[in-house]
Amino acid sequence: MSDLPYLDLTAPGFSTRGAEVQAARAARWCARTPFGLAVLRHRQAGMILRDRRFRQGSHDWPRKVALKGSFAAFWQRSVISLEGEEHKLQRRAAQEALAEDYVLSLCSEFEASAAKLLTTLPDPCDFVEAFSEPFAGRAIALLLGLPEDQAADLAKDASTLGLAMGVDAKQHETEVNAATDRLMALADHLLAQGAPGTFGPRFAEAAKRLGISDQQALRDLIVISIFGGVDTTRAQLAFAVALFIEAPDHWTRLRAEPELVPQAIDEVIRSRPTTTWASREACEDIELEGVKIKAGDTLHILVNATGTDPVTGHDGAFDPFARRKLHFGFGGGAHHCLGQFVARTDMACALRVLLGKVDRFEWAGTPAYLPDSGNTSPRSLPVRLLS
Numbered sequence: 001m002s003d004l005p006y007l008d009l010t011a012p013g014f015s016t017r018g019a020e021v022q023a024a025r026a027a028r029w030c031a032r033t034p035f036g037l038a039v040l041r042h043r044q045a046g047m048i049l050r051d052r053r054f055r056q057g058s059h060d061w062p063r064k065v066a067l068k069g070s071f072a073a074f075w076q077r078s079v080i081s082l083e084g085e086e087h088k089l090q091r092r093a094a095q096e097a098l099a100e101d102y103v104l105s106l107c108s109e110f111e112a113s114a115a116k117l118l119t120t121l122p123d124p125c126d127f128v129e130a131f132s133e134p135f136a137g138r139a140i141a142l143l144l145g146l147p148e149d150q151a152a153d154l155a156k157d158a159s160t161l162g163l164a165m166g167v168d169a170k171q172h173e174t175e176v177n178a179a180t181d182r183l184m185a186l187a188d189h190l191l192a193q194g195a196p197g198t199f200g201p202r203f204a205e206a207a208k209r210l211g212i213s214d215q216q217a218l219r220d221l222i223v224i225s226i227f228g229g230v231d232t233t234r235a236q237l238a239f240a241v242a243l244f245i246e247a248p249d250h251w252t253r254l255r256a257e258p259e260l261v262p263q264a265i266d267e268v269i270r271s272r273p274t275t276t277w278a279s280r281e282a283c284e285d286i287e288l289e290g291v292k293i294k295a296g297d298t299l300h301i302l303v304n305a306t307g308t309d310p311v312t313g314h315d316g317a318f319d320p321f322a323r324r325k326l327h328f329g330f331g332g333g334a335h336h337c338l339g340q341f342v343a344r345t346d347m348a349c350a351l352r353v354l355l356g357k358v359d360r361f362e363w364a365g366t367p368a369y370l371p372d373s374g375n376t377s378p379r380s381l382p383v384r385l386l387s
Contacts, residue, residue: 004291005031007038009300010167015372016276017304022316025305029289035064036298037291038277042309042325044289045301048280049332055083056335057279057298058165065169069177071161074184078220079338089210094221094338096206097199103345106142110349113138113148118357118385124364127381128238132350133159136234139346140226144190145198157182158230165275165375180223187222191215199225228339233346235274235377236265240351242381243268243318245361250320255355257321261348264320269329270307271318274377277302278331303329358385 005024008014015021024031025040032038036057039045048054059081062072075081079090114135121130137155138148146154160179163172190200200222207218244251254264277300286293293299307327308314314324330337337343365382 004028004037007031007033009033009035009038009373016302017272017372021302021305025309030291030299033300036279036300037293038305039299039301040305040309042306042312045306045328046326046332048288048299048301049278049328051333053283053286054280054299055283056080057281057300060281060298061165061279062169065167067164067169067173067176069173069180070184071164071173071176071180074180074220074223075164077216078224079217080224080335089212090217090221091338093203093206093210093212093218094225096209097202098225098339098342100341102202103143103342106139107345107349109142110139110346111353113142114350114353115357118353121385124382124384127241127383128234128378129380132237132241132381133234135237135350136230136346139233139350140229143199143229143342144226145195145200153182154186154226155230155234158227159234159377161227162231162235162274162375162377163370167371167373169374183223183226184219186226187219190222191218225339225342228337229342229346231375231377232274232339232343233350235375236268236272236343237347237350238378238381239272239274240265240268240347241361241383242367242378243272245363245383247318248360250318251355251360254320255359258352258355260321261351261355262344263323265344265347265351266327266329267318267320267322267324269303270324270327271304273303273307273327273329275303275329275375276373278328301328303327357387359387361385 005027007021007024021040029041029044030037030039039048059076062075079087082090117131117135133155134152137151141148141151141154157179160175163169164176191204194200203218203221254260280299282293282295282297284295308316312325330340362384364384367381368379370376370379
């Protein structure tokens, strides 16, 4: 592999959307990194995600970044890391609990929550602190059947788990483990005392029908769902605002064409993904397009690089109105994101409310971001909402 480009995903200031990634993509379909290979082109990414010779690659992430404790144990036994029949059963239980009709039944409450938050925003505000994080927390609280006053703590803990997926994860080990423990305790509460028809009991009922008796597996499924549900919505809504500040004409047009909100959400994820890569691990020795991959090697499918690959017709510019090929922000294949319908739905509800109330956004200061590798997010987004 010595002739492949090299990308140091851990280097200070490195961005998975940067010029060096684009240069590497122009040279080869993949590049070497400290964590394995980075897949940079759309066609090869799709092939790998569908190829059963690869398994979910992030199961070993805690070891790669030297994380120890309750989060590492949870991650390595969760549905993320499982394969085969056990993985299929747990996915099916989650899919039944998160059925589309159930999620869609909450839309009016998602929209009401977003509208209520808008009435309390200071001017200027940190959009993450004042809107996207509390909205994400309230949305998942609605899904769980929890009172609104628990949403802030829930959102904080779920967002803290996201720090475990960054290249600087070891720095956050203590707080990540504490958040994991609190969410596990919440999962116990939901399974034992959740209101009928809400998230916890729906999981328990689906698991019983499918013959899943392992209570730890149910706890893990609830925690992974909370983690994904909050972290994706919180970060992607904030990234959406950042993108539209730089492209105000697109915001104006989307206000006139709100039916294109789902397409706009996909373009936000393609352009500024919070999960910057989806990982796969080779189960056997493979030669793929001239590159020899050994059993155990990890491949990271870079979401922005593959989604903006010129062969897809993408010119690198953010355009929520252009028709694009599929992006891999929610992974793909047998391990595609379980909560993607929830995330797409609650984000769409929030975005429609913002479109109806906000003429445009402006910067009110300098935004701050987590490193643009692994899981990333705006740390703060100082903005003004003008109407």
